[in-house]
Amino acid sequence: MVLKGMKWTLKTAMEREVTRLFPEYMMPLPDAERGIHELDATICIGCGSCARICPNSCIEMVPYKYGNPLKNKKMVFPQIDFGRCMFCGLCVDECPVSCLKMGKKVVLAGWNRKDIIYSPDRIAVKKHTDKEVAELEAEAKRIAAEKKKAAAAAAKEKAAKAKAEGSGAEGEAKKPAAKKAAAEKTSEGGA
Amino acid sequence: MVTASEVLSAIKSAFPGSVKEERVESDRRLWITVDPGKLLDMTKFLRDKHGFDHYSGAAGVDRIADNLFEVVEILTSHGAHQVVVLMKVKTPRDAPSVNSLTGLYWNANWYEREIWEMYGINFPGHPELYPLLLPDELVGAFPWRKDFKGYPDTSTGRRAVESVTSDGHTEFTIMPTDKEMEGGVFQRIKVPNFREREEMELGSDAEMIMHMGPQHAVVPGPFLLDLLLDGERVKRAFLDVGYIHKGIEKIMENRNWLQALVYTDRMCYMASISNNEAYCGAVEKLLGIVPTERAQYIRVILAELSRIQSHLLGTAEFLTLIASAIYSPFMYMIIDREDVVSLIESVTGARITHTFVRFGGVRNDLPPDFKEKTLPVLKMVKEKTLQYKDLLASDSIYKKRMVGVGVLTAEKAKNLGVSGPALRATNVAYDMRREDPHLVYPDLDFDVITRTAGDSAARVEVRLDEILESVKIIEQCLDRIPEGPIQEKLPKKIKPEPGEAYYRVEDPRGEMGFYVVSDGSDKPYRVKVRGPVYAYFQALPPLLEGAYIADVVAIAGSMDACTSEVDR
Numbered sequence: 001m002v003l004k005g006m007k008w009t010l011k012t013a014m015e016r017e018v019t020r021l022f023p024e025y026m027m028p029l030p031d032a033e034r035g036i037h038e039l040d041a042t043i044c045i046g047c048g049s050c051a052r053i054c055p056n057s058c059i060e061m062v063p064y065k066y067g068n069p070l071k072n073k074k075m076v077f078p079q080i081d082f083g084r085c086m087f088c089g090l091c092v093d094e095c096p097v098s099c100l101k102m103g104k105k106v107v108l109a110g111w112n113r114k115d116i117i118y119s120p121d122r123i124a125v126k127k128h129t130d131k132e133v134a135e136l137e138a139e140a141k142r143i144a145a146e147k148k149k150a151a152a153a154a155a156k157e158k159a160a161k162a163k164a165e166g167s168g169a170e171g172e173a174k175k176p177a178a179k180k181a182a183a184e185k186t187s188e189g190g191a
Numbered sequence: 192m193v194t195a196s197e198v199l200s201a202i203k204s205a206f207p208g209s210v211k212e213e214r215v216e217s218d219r220r221l222w223i224t225v226d227p228g229k230l231l232d233m234t235k236f237l238r239d240k241h242g243f244d245h246y247s248g249a250a251g252v253d254r255i256a257d258n259l260f261e262v263v264e265i266l267t268s269h270g271a272h273q274v275v276v277l278m279k280v281k282t283p284r285d286a287p288s289v290n291s292l293t294g295l296y297w298n299a300n301w302y303e304r305e306i307w308e309m310y311g312i313n314f315p316g317h318p319e320l321y322p323l324l325l326p327d328e329l330v331g332a333f334p335w336r337k338d339f340k341g342y343p344d345t346s347t348g349r350r351a352v353e354s355v356t357s358d359g360h361t362e363f364t365i366m367p368t369d370k371e372m373e374g375g376v377f378q379r380i381k382v383p384n385f386r387e388r389e390e391m392e393l394g395s396d397a398e399m400i401m402h403m404g405p406q407h408a409v410v411p412g413p414f415l416l417d418l419l420l421d422g423e424r425v426k427r428a429f430l431d432v433g434y435i436h437k438g439i440e441k442i443m444e445n446r447n448w449l450q451a452l453v454y455t456d457r458m459c460y461m462a463s464i465s466n467n468e469a470y471c472g473a474v475e476k477l478l479g480i481v482p483t484e485r486a487q488y489i490r491v492i493l494a495e496l497s498r499i500q501s502h503l504l505g506t507a508e509f510l511t512l513i514a515s516a517i518y519s520p521f522m523y524m525i526i527d528r529e530d531v532v533s534l535i536e537s538v539t540g541a542r543i544t545h546t547f548v549r550f551g552g553v554r555n556d557l558p559p560d561f562k563e564k565t566l567p568v569l570k571m572v573k574e575k576t577l578q579y580k581d582l583l584a585s586d587s588i589y590k591k592r593m594v595g596v597g598v599l600t601a602e603k604a605k606n607l608g609v610s611g612p613a614l615r616a617t618n619v620a621y622d623m624r625r626e627d628p629h630l631v632y633p634d635l636d637f638d639v640i641t642r643t644a645g646d647s648a649a650r651v652e653v654r655l656d657e658i659l660e661s662v663k664i665i666e667q668c669l670d671r672i673p674e675g676p677i678q679e680k681l682p683k684k685i686k687p688e689p690g691e692a693y694y695r696v697e698d699p700r701g702e703m704g705f706y707v708v709s710d711g712s713d714k715p716y717r718v719k720v721r722g723p724v725y726a727y728f729q730a731l732p733p734l735l736e737g738a739y740i741a742d743v744v745a746i747a748g749s750m751d752a753c754t755s756e757v758d759r
Contacts, residue, residue: 004585008578009519018526030537032555055450088453088546093554102540 023107034089035106037080039120041127044099046072050091058084059091064120066127069140077120083113193272195221198241205236212279219627220693224279231290234266234278238295242271244605246296247695250706250719251306253284255337260287260312263706265693265721269605269614269621277693277706282312291316298608301729309335320382324433324758327384335441389417389429398426401740405434409512409747412754416731416747423739428732436758443718448474448550448685451715456544458720459756461504464490464497464535465698467548470718472629472694473707474550477687480679486552487630488672489538493547494696495661495668496535499572501699502654502661503528505751506579509651512748513592520579527575530568537564551679562669569662576658583651593648597734597746600645607730611701611723612657613750616642616649623697634671637664647749654751686713698723700751722756 020027029035044067051059061076069075078091078100092100103125110116121127128136195215202223203210212224225233237243247265254261264278280289291314292299303314304323311333314320322330333339354362383391389400398421405413415431439458443451455470456463468490475482482490507524532542537558539545547554558564583589599609601617614621620639624632640656642649687709695704701723708717727750738746 004582005519008523008582012519012523012526018529030533030540030558032537032540032558034540053450055446055453086453086457086544087541088456088544089540089554090449090453090546 029104029106033104033106034087034092034102035104036082036102036108036118037078037091037123038101038103038125039078039123040099040101041067041077041120041124043068043097044072044077045097046074046076047096048076049094049096050078050100053090053094055088055090056084056086058082062120066121066124066129066133068128069133069136070143078123079120080118080123082108082116082118192218193241193274194218195274195276198237198274198276199223201241202233202237205240206233209233219273219275221274221276222279222691223276224281227280227282227289230264230278230280231292231295234264234292234295237266237276242268243276244271245269246292246299246302246608247275247702247704248706248719248721249292249299249302249306250717250721251310251312251335252708252717253310253335253337254281255284258284260284260310262289262306262312263719264292265704265706267626269619270626273626275627275693275695287312289314293317296608297606298726298729301725309333311336319388321385321388322382322433324436326433327382330382334438385415385429385431389419392419392427392429397421403743409744410750410752410754411508412752414728414754414757416743418735418740418743420740423741425735425738425740425743428735430728430732432728432754432757434758435755439759440718440720443715445714447713448687448715451718452548453546456546457755458722458759459724459753460543461501461753462497462698462700462703462756463543463545464493464547465696465703467545468494468630469694469696469698469703469705470707471548471550472696473692473705474685474687476692476694477690477707477709478550478682478685479688480551480681482551482553482630483676483679484631484673485556485675486677486679488668489553489557489677490548491630491632491635492557492665492668492672493535493538493545493553495664496531498661498699499658500528500531500535502658502751503531503572505699506651506654509748509751510589513589513745520582523575524579527572531572534561534565534568537561549678550685551681552677556677557672565665565669569665573659573662576655580652580655583655590648592742592745593651593749594644594646596647596742597738597749598644598646599734603733604645604730607733608726609701609723609730609750610726611698612650612653613727614701615640616653617645618643623695623702627695629694629696631668635664635667647745650749650751684713686711695721700724700753701726720756720759722759724750724752724754724756727752728754728757 041064046061048061051061058081059078062079063075064077065075067075067077087102089102092102108116195218199213199215199221206229209226209229210223211226214222216222243266245267247267249265250263252261252263259281262280262282264280265275266278267275282289287310289312291303293303294316300318301323303317304320306312307314307320308322308325308330325334356362393400398419401418401420403409403416403418405415407416409416413434417429417431418425419427419429439454443454446454452467452470455466458466503524507521511518511521535545536542538555538561539547540555599613599617601619604614604617605619610621618641620641622639625639637660640653640660642653689709689711691706691708693704693706695702702721703723704721706719706721707715710716731747731750734746735743
């Protein structure tokens with residue numbers, strides 16, 4: 001009996017190495033791993049679905065600079081408190097544009113509780129540079145201005161329409177201009 | 192085969208006029224609302240004449256809109272037939288009282304105690320209505336009523352008063368409201384506490400009480416096991432649970448249907464797939480959807496992998512408890528388990544709390560090389576398990592400690608309400624995969640493992656053999672799994688129709704059931720968890736009576752218990 005046990009022990013010891021030096025050698029993680037979140041700030045639309053579905057309310061939408069102002073109107077992005085996060089992955093499933101993913105990074109340590117509240121900058125794997133942000137902002141401004149113009153034109157047209165119930169000729173002339181502005185706007189938004 | 196409608200007609204002919212509402216959901220589910228006065232007679236009739244010898248649990252529901260409480264008694268049978276009767280009794284909210292079933296079923300005791308402390312429903316005829324999960328000072332607050340405001344009352348901040356005792360502990364007392372003082376109706380429920388109760392049982396000076404716990408060597412997880420000893424024999428055992436009561440059932444009422452899924456993982460991390468499955472199955476019944484075939488196969492594969500890892504760790508931990516001489520098997524089994532857990536992780540993305548099953552499907556598809564990776568692991572698990580069996584069979588120390596210790600007879604086990612390996616070790620082939628077929632289990636070829644001895648050794652043997660059976664099931668599934676979608680189409684907002692469902696699955700430890708009530712909103716109205724370990728724990732004191740102190744760990748540990756699920 002004892003011999004049998006000894007044989008087993010020796011066999012298991014020879015079989016394979018089980019332990020590893022952890023920080024140096026990480027165990028292989030599968031692609032499906034649900035580790036620390038990864039945010040693609042260039043496509044996040046700031047809808048807040050992730051914050052709403054989170055069972056522990058650990059996601060908060062905070063202002064952040066290096067996103068895409070064309071898509072994210074309010075420029076708010078998820079900030080995750082990993083002190084509360086239980087890595088269930090509901091936020092990832094819920095994201096309508098798949099900008100939030102969970103990666104293979106799992107090491108999470110901090111000296112105090114504030115250290116493990118990850119700002120959008122810390123979880124972002126893809127973000128715009130200062131220059132790109134400036135360009136995008138200019139673009140956004142331009143679009144906003146155009147929109148304003150279009151809105152003003154539409155209002156004007158409306159007023160004109162109301163005014164010129166009798167004399168329709170003037171209103172007819174203005175209509176195509178407004179339409180053109182609207183078409184321009186949609187093409188910009190799509191790009 | 193007896194069907195639900197046959198049972199219903201038998202009840203109706205025996206008790207004309209006392210069935211108020213009835214619903215035959217399927218051949219295996221019967222929902223009836225009965226006259227409270229006829230509850231005892233009807234249950235006795237079902238037990239004696241129709242083989243309903245298994246009291247599976249009870250749930251309280253607060254129907255605050257109708258000013259009523261409901262108690263749902265879940266009755267079924269150990270193999271005589273597969274009908275589950277969910278018998279509802281309604282009682283007015285201002286003086287709630289339902290006859291106790293403890294005279295008919297011994298294991299109704301804890302379920303009724305829990306309903307009493309959570310809802311304040313009185314059970315005349317109950318032998319010991321003492322708090323079970325709640326701390327003594329919370330008794331009388333009835334936290335699971337729908338009008339409970341929090342502790343202390345968050346709306347006024349007045350109900351609970353904080354005071355410091357002479358030995359420096361903080362105590363909370365619930366003071367009567369002004370209205371109650373004026374009306375003179377307030378009566379503080381005064382019950383003897385756990386210590387006082389056990390000291391009442393002390394007979395002579397020769398007896399003493401030995402405390403095991405809350406931190407102890409029986410299972411990981413705190414609970415207090417007090418043994419009243421007469422010499423070296425246990426005369427009586429007292430169990431105090433609730434040290435890590437998390438109120439998961441109440442938390443789930445405050446989350447939406449999908450969010451609530453996350454909490455089912457945390458009840459017991461060793462069985463999180465089957466907890467997911469039980470909850471999702473119940474909600475799928477409410478939504479009226481069936482998961483796609485591929486999703487069903489994936490669920491079965493993962494449930495069985497999860498069973499393998501749970502049994503490996505359960506056995507491994509238990510072996511460390513009974514004798515330090517066989518500590519090494521713990522290490523060996525952990526090594527094997529790592530591979531199995533890594534397989535699960537490669538699909539779900541998490542090692543223990545998976546949150547993987549979804550309503551009508553699963554979260555992820557299997558990775559492309561899953562089959563190639565799984566087959567060698569299964570082969571290794573099979574080989575190793577056969578070796579463990581061989582090793583344990585040849586170990587004389589192990590045999591001396593285990594064989595003939597903590598013997599349960601089939602009759603006693605049924606009466607105590609235990610399920611899973613502990614029941615199957617007494618030669619009762621009771622397995623939810625057969626009794627309540629779900630997913631693709633009816634198409635698969637597997638055996639229900641049984642043993643005849645009913646002792647601690649038999650329980651371990653059943654577990655090890657079930658690992659081999661699970662390997663068989665997974666191999667079949669991998670051969671048969673069809674291509675296709677993994678998620679059934681869902682409505683955009685998950686809002687099930689008002690109604691209720693009961694769904695049960697075979698947890699690694701036994702019968703796991705979820706009773707779910709919907710009121711048509713986006714949140715569950717009530718979720719009741721009927722866990723297997725709850726039943727094990729309840730059965731511990733009678734099982735330990737008459738045992739030697741040295742065997743206590745060998746008996747209690749062989750149940751493969753998990754306190755976290757008891758105190759869910």
